[in-house]
Amino acid sequence: MSVMDRDLASRHGHHHDHHLGEGHEHAHSHGPDGQEQPLDAALSQVVAQEVVAGHIEPLLSRLSYAFGEEFAACYKFRVWAEGVGGESHRILQELAEVAWQSSCRLISRIVELGGLPKPGDLGEYGLPDGTPYMPPDGSARAALLCALSEVQGGVRYYHELALWAMGKDPVTYGLVADLLRLKTEAETRIRRAIACA
Structure with a gap:
């Protein structure tokens, strides 16, 4: 049992070895979506909520917005990448992967804080074929300019x-700073690519 878990257990008057016995690794709690989750995850969630007590709702709202923006950015970069070739295509594909990984990291933090992204936080993806996000003239330069604006x-x-x-x-500050x-870094890379396009 981690130091954090022991501290939390002692503050709440519980002892893992007394209540959970040897099967403690199978103990579960329920997450914000009503699904069972491991007790360690539930304890970590409580600690995270205590750390940001008083700021949970505005923090979750801001993180959910960021998640939606990253998710939509991943979609846009992939659509734009399909319309160009060469180095621009590679850059846009890599930007899409970074946006996807960023959205996953944001999801993890939201869940740690006891929240879940709402469908309305996902932003407007546009039509399935991505038409609203296609660059005006379909050129590599136009795609990179769109990506620059997004970034x-x-x-x-x-x-x-x-701030x-x-x-x-x-914890959130460290995540957001990264x-x-x-x-x-993506902005700098795109600017260089535009200069060469």
Whole structure:
């Protein structure tokens, strides 16, 4: 049992060895969606909620918005990548993968805080064939310019979110700071590609 779990158990007057016995690894609680989850995960969730007590709802709202933006960005980058070739195609595909991984990291933090992304947080994906997100002239330069605008929006949002999370939730702050770094690196890379397009 981790130090965090022992501390939480002692504060709540419980002892794992007394209540759970040798089968404690199979103990479960229920998550925000009503599904069973391992007790260790439930304890971690309680600790996370205690750390950001008083800021849970606005924090979850901000993280859910960020998740929706990353999920939609992944979709857009993949659509734009299909319309171009060469180095631009590779860059857009890699940006899509980074956006996907970022959305997964945001989901993990949301769940840790006891929340779940709402369907309305996913943003507007557009038509199934991606028509609303196709660059105006279908050129590599146009696709990269669209990607640049998308990434710059992420830089601005993560900068604001990092400032908001500072002093409220160190774990979320660390996550957002890293996502901001990824967006800043992507912006630099796209600018270089545009200059060569």
